[in-house]
Amino acid sequence: MIVDLNSRYGLNPAHSEVVEACKIIEPCDTLDMGCSNGRNALYLGQLGFNVTAIDINPGAIDTLQSIINEEKMDNIKALVHDINSASLTEDYGFISCTVTLMFISPANVDAIIADMQKRTLPGGYNLIVCAMSTDEHPCPVPFPFTLKAGQLREAYTGWDLIKYNEDVGTMHNGAKLQFATMLARKPG
Template sequence: MTIDLNSRYGLNPAHSEVVEACKIIEPCDTLDMGCSNGRNALYLGQLGFNVTAIDINPSAIDTLQRIIEQEGINNIKAQVLDINSASLGNGEAQKYGFISCTVTLMFINPANVDAIIADMHKRTLPGGYNLIVCAMSTEEHPCPVPFPFTLNTGQLPEAYAGWELIKYNEDVGTMHNGANLQFATMLARKPS
């Protein structure tokens, strides 16, 4: 039985969509975009995924790095990276079997989102998966939070044309602070 590291260190549980995705995705090289203090990375690492966890916030990465060191974890690498650069690595950087981007895109400069998604495509191995959960703002459900970026209806399926959509919905959900928001949730598989 694995120890619940998230509880041990006072972190929120892994995102429910990450937990669901792990029911069909075998452990592989994984990128956790906008990892914050590592709630998803720690969950994935305990399941045997090799995780590169990136976030723009140095103190969040320091927190995750301390947990990695205290627990002697060797399959999670934490690094400070500004996703706004639209580059998930340098040159012929690593490719991943799974890229997770949950509640991260809405904090990105809107001018960079298309390039970031294009880089996610490029960095995904054939047959690999991308998971995106992002706030939306629609006529029926205007976003009550002033995020820099929100998705439009149908925007993600368009960006992933040619990929197999394993899951896609645009449902209203509740954020941890109680706000009701519409979210686009997509798990897509790149053609082999």
């Protein structure tokens, strides 16, 4: 049985797209990129995924590590890592990157996506949710990076797009934004 660790520790629930992806992805070695305090990592860990959770913020990683220790979860590793370096060192069956890319240096995004793709095992999955800025829906939040229409789809040419949309959504603070949402499977 899944205990709601997120509410127990005052974290937001796991991202809805991570929850949806877990309906088709079997537990495997997983990377949670930009994990913050670990809302997705804890959810995935409870489902039996072996999770490496990375974030540039040492305070967030310390918070996650204290929860991991308290709950005795040996299938989650929490590491301080700068995603901007585009230097993943292990291969994964599932890489999740939800609402993270918009905080990345724009010059590094292509390299980061290429690194994610390279480090995904054949038949493995990438999940990306990222804010967009388009003519119809200019992004009202001054993120360092936003996707343009079709940009994420183009980056995953040759992958099986399980889900892809560029819909307007609402952030937890109420701001209306257009997001690119993609779950893609690497050819086996």
